[in-house]
Amino acid sequence: MKSLRVMSKRRRREMQHKEVLRVCSKLLIPLIMLFALYVQFHGDFGPGGGFQAGVIFASAFILYALIFGVDVGMKVLSPGARRFFLAAGLLLYAGVGIVGMLLGGRYLNYSVLLQDPIAGQHLGILLIELGVGVTVAAAMITIFYVFANQDDSE
């Protein structure tokens, strides 16, 4: 029974020779992350938003773990940090709704967040899309790492 983890160890030794793959992925990963941020913050004007950005951001981590090995990838984002972001995004979303309530509006009404209702809507949508992106990215990274890191290497 071969697991991804065992494969990744053997592959890491092979990878030492596969310079092209390593260099290309190192070039690609920052671009993927930059594109994810663009999709995240440009979602108001073009296609995109938190859901897509979260998945694209996660795919950068998945590519890193596939090329350099899952245990190396785990060091970039520890399990504790992943769980923190998993909850933080959802709490940010729900928190924006509660702040709106405290400011005298209804739950998840962003118009009251700032003086100008349209600016308030902008701020609210920016924050909740950020919450969506963080939770989706953390969820996808968590799920992938759990699947890829099943076996204890004895």
Place this chain on the structure above:
Amino acid sequence: MIFYALLTFMVVSALALLWLRNLFAVVMLSGSFSLNAAVLYVVMDAVDVAFTEAAVGAGIATVLMLGTLALTTSHEKADPGVSWPHLAVVVVVGAALIYGTLDMPRYGDPMAPIHQHVAPEYIERGPKQTGMPNVVTSILASYRGYDTLGEVTVVFTAAAGVLALIGRRRKKKNGVIKRTRSGERP
């Protein structure tokens, strides 16, 4: 025209999925099936949905299925053959559904009931009330914020469920698989 070509290609892919026995091929083909669906969404003007499907269905889902194959097995055992009772159920249900479509509005009909209700209001008022040209984002985040909050909660819960099910690393002892307390920590 391209619409119908894509639809036909999807049916061919789905039938091939039914016949293939090599699970690796099944997973790769289901990835291409998703990509095909994404192209179809672009043809039907749903750019946001196409974007999501291409990233999620063709990307992440395929990687996860490959991960599962690495943990289980990549070949299906025997061909179960055609199961006639199930085929009969499928044909009857399919025929009933096709009979139901006869009353459906035609494809692209601007007078269909779905376009008469809240959608024109969203398109008209969305940019004015939220200041955003992308109506999909304004509905997703503002008008239907509750809905999206629920969906994000489902994603959170699913990730928590995966952690609860297989979050602990397994150890093989005398052929019996055990999961240790040490969790997924390296």
Place this chain on the structure above:
Amino acid sequence: MMDQFAGLYNYWIFIVLMMIGFYIVMAQHNLIKKVVGLNIFQVSVFIFYISMSKVEDGSAPIIAEGITVYSNPLPHVLILTAIVVGVATTALALALVVRIRDSYGSIEEDEIEAEERRREKHF
């Protein structure tokens, strides 16, 4: 006769896709194949929703000058979130498959049932 059904072919193809997915879920014994079948079923519902939102000569629902007809954005929102939720639940299903394989040593439904019967007799 043909005119009467024009504009309905797309629905029929979704139904065919849905029924292929349905058949895979019911009749195939391999659990991973069942998950793939569930995905086909899911995608057919997604395309059904999106095809309802299409307006002839419409454009993607991003407001721009010079465009007056837009497709219906509401189904887009519903399906966009459903896709992400779909992959999260697929991951949960795959995690269950991994656990089943750990406990029963197989991902074929009939073998799992045989193992279940064997264990029942044992205890």
